[in-house]
Structures are given as structure tokens and as C-alpha cells.
Amino acid sequence: MVKDHSTENMIAVRDLHKSFGTNHVLQGVNLDVRRGEDMVVIGGSGTGKSVLIKCIIGLIKPDKGTIYVDGQDTTSFNEKELNEMRREFGMLFQFGALFDSMPVWENVGFGLKQHTNLSDDEIRDVVTEKLSLVGLKDVEDLMPSQLSGGMRKRVSLARAIAMAPDILLYDEPTTGLDPIMADVINELIIQLREKLRVTSITITHDMVSAYKIADRIAMLYMGKIIEVGTPEEIRSSRNEIVQQFIQGKSEGPITREQ
Amino acid sequence: MFKLFELVGSTVLRFIEESGKVTVFFFKILMWTFRPPLNFRNILRQTEEVGINSLPVVLIMAIFTGMVLALQSYTGFRRFNAEAFVGTVVALSMVRELGPVLSGLMVSGRVGAGMAAELGTMKVTEQIDALYTLATNPVKYLIVPRFLAALFVMPLLVVFSDIIGIAGGYLVSVKLLGTNPTIYTKRTWDYMELDDIYIGLFKAFIFGMIIAVISCYQGFYTSGGAEGVGKSTTRAVVFSSLVILVSNYFITALMF
Numbered sequence: 001m002v003k004d005h006s007t008e009n010m011i012a013v014r015d016l017h018k019s020f021g022t023n024h025v026l027q028g029v030n031l032d033v034r035r036g037e038d039m040v041v042i043g044g045s046g047t048g049k050s051v052l053i054k055c056i057i058g059l060i061k062p063d064k065g066t067i068y069v070d071g072q073d074t075t076s077f078n079e080k081e082l083n084e085m086r087r088e089f090g091m092l093f094q095f096g097a098l099f100d101s102m103p104v105w106e107n108v109g110f111g112l113k114q115h116t117n118l119s120d121d122e123i124r125d126v127v128t129e130k131l132s133l134v135g136l137k138d139v140e141d142l143m144p145s146q147l148s149g150g151m152r153k154r155v156s157l158a159r160a161i162a163m164a165p166d167i168l169l170y171d172e173p174t175t176g177l178d179p180i181m182a183d184v185i186n187e188l189i190i191q192l193r194e195k196l197r198v199t200s201i202t203i204t205h206d207m208v209s210a211y212k213i214a215d216r217i218a219m220l221y222m223g224k225i226i227e228v229g230t231p232e233e234i235r236s237s238r239n240e241i242v243q244q245f246i247q248g249k250s251e252g253p254i255t256r257e258q
Numbered sequence: 259m260f261k262l263f264e265l266v267g268s269t270v271l272r273f274i275e276e277s278g279k280v281t282v283f284f285f286k287i288l289m290w291t292f293r294p295p296l297n298f299r300n301i302l303r304q305t306e307e308v309g310i311n312s313l314p315v316v317l318i319m320a321i322f323t324g325m326v327l328a329l330q331s332y333t334g335f336r337r338f339n340a341e342a343f344v345g346t347v348v349a350l351s352m353v354r355e356l357g358p359v360l361s362g363l364m365v366s367g368r369v370g371a372g373m374a375a376e377l378g379t380m381k382v383t384e385q386i387d388a389l390y391t392l393a394t395n396p397v398k399y400l401i402v403p404r405f406l407a408a409l410f411v412m413p414l415l416v417v418f419s420d421i422i423g424i425a426g427g428y429l430v431s432v433k434l435l436g437t438n439p440t441i442y443t444k445r446t447w448d449y450m451e452l453d454d455i456y457i458g459l460f461k462a463f464i465f466g467m468i469i470a471v472i473s474c475y476q477g478f479y480t481s482g483g484a485e486g487v488g489k490s491t492t493r494a495v496v497f498s499s500l501v502i503l504v505s506n507y508f509i510t511a512l513m514f
């Protein structure tokens with residue numbers, strides 16, 4: 001224990017708390033994500049998975065606890081420092097969060113437009129390439145309202161990876177996609193990690209996807225991470241809560257009302 | 259009775275709290291306005307939105323206001339044979355008070371509501387969060403262009419509404435009521451001073467600011483889904499209209 005927050009961890013979350021009114025969502029989360037690793041976070045609906053990654057990227061200010069990104073405590077960052085930090089990040093929102101006043105290509109190319117000197121033509125070329133990575137073509141000039149749910153999700157994913165960030169946060173990347181397209185996205189996430197050495201956190205309910213892409217899986221339950229392990233370790237976990245969740249049983253220690 | 263005091267008290271407190279927050283928001287906007295670079299494309303788009311789109315309603319408002327002013331003052335002035343002074347009254351009222359105030363009210367209904375609804379929707383669908391994650395400050399990117407557009411377009415709209423309002427008064431007086439056109443025109447301009455026009459334009463500038471700041475504030479801090487967006491939109495229109503009316507009185511009183 002020379003360096004608690006050794007830079008082996010790209011992201012380290014320590015004793016993170018967040019409440020909304022009386023709703024104590026995060027109650028002391030601890031999580032380490034190693035450099036170049038894909039950490040999958042699973043957990044029931046409403047347990048605070050989205051809140052957790054929003055804290056990590058600085059959209060939600062935690063009540064207590066620290067978050068280290070690349071060794072730096074980001075909870076004390078001011079707006080300018082957060083902005084700098086976010087350039088290293090890409091985030092896929094659970095509901096897409098596409099800019100509905102802009103066509104697809106401007107959505108995907110937004111970061112490039114804001115932070116590089118590329119011309120519109122050059123941006124469009126990059127956009128076309130990123131869209132093909134997520135299995136889309138000839139959608140550049142459509143408006144988000146003209147897209148199907150799954151297409152929106154993939155455009156949003158293309159936007160998240162457009163700037164080739166070092167860290168990617170995926171909030172349910174495969175929800176709402178057909179099984180084949182879901183696997184295309186799984187492959188893409190694996191590729192990004194293997195080729196570009198991206199560090200990522202993926203939230204998912206899709207256990208097939210979780211086993212496929214995860215280096216390690218963490219389970220969030222009652223405001224804490226109750227277990228972390230490789231897919232194998234999770235699959236053979238002795239924790240009844242974990243077992244109930246990954247097998248999707250309605251009977252067990254996790255009850256409906258909590 | 260105590261209930262009533264309680265209600266008044268809590269309303270006043272809430273009002274003070276809100277005012278404080280809006281003021282902080284205003285300074286935030288100012289700070290980002292003076293931090294380069296400016297996004298000219300967005301400013302242009304907003305100018306179009308604020309200007310071109312509210313021009314028709316403002317012009318219709320202006321011509322009918324000018325016309326009714328003429329009709330109304332004629333009834334009084336005829337009694338002491340001062341019909342031609344209708345021109346003076348119409349012009350002064352339009353330029354100093356009614357042009358800016360009524361344009362302000364129309365624009366807050368037309369543009370303020372639009373700003374609050376659009377920003378509110380962006381807030382509840384996480385588009386504003388998405389801007390942050392793309393390392394773009396939403397105040398700079400979304401609000402500053404709207405603020406600048408409203409600031410510069412309002413005086414222009416008021417110039418148009420003054421001209422059309424005065425023309426409306428002229429039409430009614432000369433064509434309908436048979437006032438002598440030469441004398442009417444002379445009376446219109448004789449008593450008009452440059453200061454009257456400046457006051458009107460100054461008000462327009464301030465009202466533009468009020469509409470943009472209040473409406474953007476309401477939109478930007480929306481919560482609670484579609485219902486929340488509806489509430490923010492209503493609040494944007496109600497508050498900016500009230501603030502326009504109240505501040506108009508004080509500007510007039512100070513410049514008296």
C-alpha cells in the first residue's frame with residue numbers, strides 16, 4: 001500500500017455517497033477500474049448505476065467521497081478543470097441524449113467541430129467512418145426524430161467515440177437493439193479496448209453482453225458494490241444476491257420493494 | 259388570516275430567492291459573453307428566431323395600437339378643438355411607452371416561451387448534460403447566443419413597431435376622421451425629441467435582456483419531464499411580462 005491510488009487504476013471511486021432528498025442512492029461505493037480494462041456494472045433498476053457514472057464524469061456532484069481519474073481527485077475540480085478532464089471521456093447516455101435540433105452528422109461530429117479545426121467535409125468523413133463502426137450508413141442527414149430507438153442509441157454511441165477518448169462510459173449500450181446488432185456493438189466495445197486501449201465502464205442488464213465484453217463485473221446493490229470479479233468468478237459467485245440477479249429469478253433475497 | 263400572512267410571507271421569500279438565483283445566472287451569462295470565441299452561427303440563427311419570427315406579431319400589435327390610440331385620443335381632443343394633437347399623443351405614447359412595452363410582452367410570449375420550452379426539453383432529455391460531456395459549456399453554447407440575439411433584436415423590433423404604430427394613427431386620423439394631413443404630420447414630429455426615442459430604445463434593450471435571462475433561466479433549470487417543461491414555459495412568460503411591466507414604470511419614473 002505505497003500508493004493507494006496508484007496509476008494502475010484509471011478510475012478509483014472511494015466511499016462515494018449521493019442522496020436525492022431522502023433517497024440515499026449511493027451509500028459508500030468503492031470501485032477500481034484498471035487502465036485498459038472494461039468494467040461492467042450490473043444491478044437492479046433504480047440502484048444508481050447511471051448516477052454513479054454521472055458522478056464519475058462530473059455531471060452530478062457527490063455528497064461525500066472521492067473519485068480519482070488518472071490519479072487526480074476530480075471531486076475538487078472547478079468547472080474549467082472538469083471541462084479539461086471531460087475531453088478524455090466519451091459518454092453514451094442511457095436514452096441517447098442526441099441534439100434534436102441537429103442532423104445526425106452534426107451530432108456525431110459535435111466534438112470535432114468544437115475542439116478541432118477540421119472542415120465540415122473532413123468532419124463528415126470522420127462521421128461516416130464512426131457511423132459505419134456502429135453499423136449505420138446513409139443516415140448522416142437524417143434528424144434524430146427520424147431514427148428508430150436502436151438507431152438513436154447507435155448514433156449516440158458514434159458520438160461518444162468520435163473524439164477517440166481514452167475513457168468511455170457506456171450506459172446500457174445494447175438495450176433496445178436486436179440480438180445481432182447487440183453483438184455488433186459488443187464486438188465494437190471489445191475492439192475499442194483491444195486496439196485503442198480504451199478504459200471503459202459499461203452499465204448493462206444484458207448478461208450475455210456482460211460476460212462477453214467484461215474484464216471484470218461489479219454488482220451494485222443497496223448503494224454499494226457488493227461483489228467484483230471476472231465473469232467466471234461472478235458466474236460462480238456464492239453470493240445469493242448476485243446469483244439471483246445474474247440468473248434473473250424473481251425469488252430470492254432481492255425483493256421487489258426496496 | 260394567519261394562513262394569508264404565511265402565504266404572502268413564503269411567496270415573498272421565494273421571490274427573493276428566485277431573484278437572487280436569476281441574478282447569479284445573469285452574471286454567468288455576462289461572464290461567458292465576454293469570453294471568446296463567439297459562436298456567430300448560433301447567434302445568427304437565434305437572431306433569425308427572435309427577429310424574423312416575432313416581426314409579424316409585433317407589427318400587427320403596433321398598427322392596431324396606433325389606430326386605437328388615435329381613435330381614443332380623438333374623442334377627447336375634439337372637445338377642445340385640438341384634433342391635430344392626436345398626432346403628438348400617438349407618437350409620444352408609441353415611442354416612449356407602448357412600442358417597447360407591448361413589443362416586450364409580445365416577444366416574451368413568442369420568443370421567451372420558445373426559449374424556455376426548447377432549453378427545458380434539452381434539460382429533461384439530458385441534451386444539456388451531453389453538452390457538458392462533450393466538453394462544451396451549455397451557457398456559452400446555448401444561452402449566450404439567445405441573450406445577444408434578444409438584446410440586439412428588441413430595439414430593432416421597437417423601431418419597426420414605432421413606425422407602424424405612428425402610421426396606424428395617421429391612417430385613422432387622416433383617412434377616417436378627416437384630420438388635415440399636413441398639420442397632423444407636423445404635430446407628430448414637432449414635439450418629438452431625440453430623448454424620447456432613446457428612452458424607448460433603451461427600454462427595448464433592457465426588455466430584451468429581461469426576456470432572455472428569465473426565459474433561459476426557467477428553461478435551463480427545468481426538472482420533472484414534460485410537465486416541468488410546461489411549467490417552465492408558463493413561468494418564463496408570466497415572470498418576464500411582470501418584470502417588464504414593473505421595470506418599465508421605474509425606467510419611466512427615473513427618466514422623467
Ligand SMILES: Nc1ncnc2c1ncn2[C@@H]1O[C@H](COP(=O)(O)OP(=O)(O)OP(=O)(O)O)[C@@H](O)[C@H]1O
Nearest residue numbers: 020023025043044045046047048049050051052094
Ligand atoms: N436528478 C435526479 N434527481 C432526483 N433523483 C434522481 C436523479 N437521478 C436519479 N435519481 C434517483 O436515483 C435513483 C437511481 O437512479 P439511476 O438512474 O442511477 O438508476 P439506474 O441504476 O441507472 O436504473 P436503470 O437500470 O433503470 O437505468 C433512482 O431512485 C432515481 O429516482
Ligand SMILES: [Mg+2]
Nearest residue numbers: 049050094171
Ligand atoms: Mg440507468
